[in-house]
Amino acid sequence: xxxxxxxxxxxxxxxxxxxxxxFCTGTFTLAAAGVLDGCRVTTHWGxxxxxxxxxxxxxxxxxxxxxxxxxxxxxxxxxxxxAVPGSPPPSADAGSP
Numbered sequence: 155x156x157x158x159x160x161x162x163x164x165x166x167x168x169x170x171x172x173x174x175x176x177f178c179t180g181t182f183t184l185a186a187a188g189v190l191d192g193c194r195v196t197t198h199w200g201x202x203x204x205x206x207x208x209x210x211x212x213x214x215x216x217x218x219x220x221x222x223x224x225x226x227x228x229x230x231x232x233x234x235x236x237a238v239p240g241s242p243p244p245s246a247d248a249g250s251p
């Protein structure tokens with residue numbers, strides 16, 4: 155379970171226009187905060203059923219990772235290796251279809 159203060163902080167950051175990026179199962183946290191509603195996202199390959207059951211308002215997409223969301227302020231990446239030096243930045247094509 156995610157601490158409500160963490161979710162509140164994420165919501166407030168989104169309201170203030172912060173860029174939000176998650177890697178792997180971090181997508182669960184952003185979705186729990188409600189900041190991915192209606193967005194196309196990706197998450198860890200082993201958890202799609204759990205994710206879609208908990209967050210039906212978020213569109214799960216495994217075709218692309220990192221998956222651009224419909225907002226340049228939200229970004230998700232499935233593999234943790236996307237966070238390692240030398241990987242393309244998560245914002246490289248933010249906002250693309």
